[in-house]
Ligand SMILES: CC(C)(COP(=O)(O)O)[C@@H](O)C(=O)NCCC(=O)NCCSC(=O)CCC(=O)O
Ligand SMILES: Nc1ncnc2c1ncn2[C@@H]1O[C@H](COP(=O)(O)O)[C@@H](OP(=O)(O)O)[C@H]1O
């Protein structure tokens with residue numbers, strides 16, 4: 249069914265925000281980050297949300313039976329909801345082989361995100377038939393909380409199944425059958441979608457055959473009412489941390505944590521929500537909304553390099569997603585360009601004057617909403633003691 253396409257691979261990632269015990273924090277929740285191994289071919293040593301490449305097993309028609317055996321009525325309504333929720337970005341709406349189209353891709357990529365999270369950090373987001381009420385996405389008016397549910401399979405089975413699922417994704421179906429449970433797809437909000445830029449893929453693969461190192465990634469968000477036990481796998485991931493969004497950004501700016509632009513962009517969106525309950529309410533407003541794909545377009549100007557995102561005045565009408573054309577060249581200095589084209593959704597990577605990466609918030613400029621009505625990232629980090637953006 250080709251989750252490995254000609255130009256990129258399809259993947260899913262899960263942002264987990266859990267209610268914090270530390271009431272002294274400015275933000276009432278903490279976000280889970282996993283540091284990737286230095287041996288990883290893609291984004292080595294960077295901190296990311298748990299996630300990875302989609303497998304055929306995530307799209308298996310066997311999931312139909314697994315879900316309907318838990319609660320046929322809820323599965324029927326959930327299936328109906330996802331089948332008519334509106335056209336999402338291409339990775340959700342594209343045609344697949346019939347065998348892999350039996351469950352909606354909105355369900356399959358949620359299964360992928362939940363499976364990868366279980367493999368990489370041991371958080372198991374599942375519901376069993378004993379969990380009396382599944383909050384139905386389709387009945388938003390009746391739902392006031394959409395927090396995730398952690399499954400319990402007993403300590404002795406836990407690591408055995410984690411290992412099995414890591415080796416073979418079809419084992420996730422077997423595990424759900426064995427313990428009479430289903431992935432808690434209902435608690436995952438579709439949050440964003442990022443397609444890796446061509447230049448990044450070329451850099452990390454070392455060749456022009458960058459398709460293995462490009463990902464069309466569905467980002468989901470799951471809220472938890474308490475911080476669960478979690479341990480990194482010590483293979484693909486070497487460190488695990490929970491941090492409030494402001495501390496994560498601060499750590500990044502102080503070079504204590506290395507983050508890539510998509511993760512920075514997403515964490516800066518969270519800076520809009522101080523309380524996890526505000527975040528929950530925002531998620532409930534997005535139940536019937538779809539995200540648009542974020543395809544970053546690098547641009548070179550007289551004194552620097554920056555990345556353009558959709559909605560920016562300079563974002564191309566027909567972005568070069570296959571990398572056939574050269575880099576976008578824009579004449580003028582960064583300062584001139586920021587003033588001449590005032591609708592910003594851009595990230596300044598380098599300025600030639602200082603011959604180093606920008607630090608502080610001046611890096612990241614966003615003052616436009618995108619087509620999907622999502623919140624925009626907070627870019628003025630002066631409340632963290634960082635200098636204000638200047639041009
Ligand atoms: C796709 C992943 C979940 C990792 O998959 P794996 O199988 O290796 O575990 C993860 O990489 C991910 O979350 N990707 C989505 C974001 C992405 O593609 N990042 C690339 C960042 S680089 C960038 O945006 C431009 C910056 C630059 O240096 O030019
Ligand atoms: N011990 C380890 N150290 C570094 N990378 C590892 C690893 N074990 C697995 N991986 C890499 O993690 C990726 C699988 O991640 P996921 O399951 O999240 O999709 C694979 O990358 P490639 O797909 O680039 O080969 C695999 O090579």
Ligand SMILES: [Mg+2]
Pocket residue numbers: 298299300301364368484
């Ligand atoms: Mg991974």
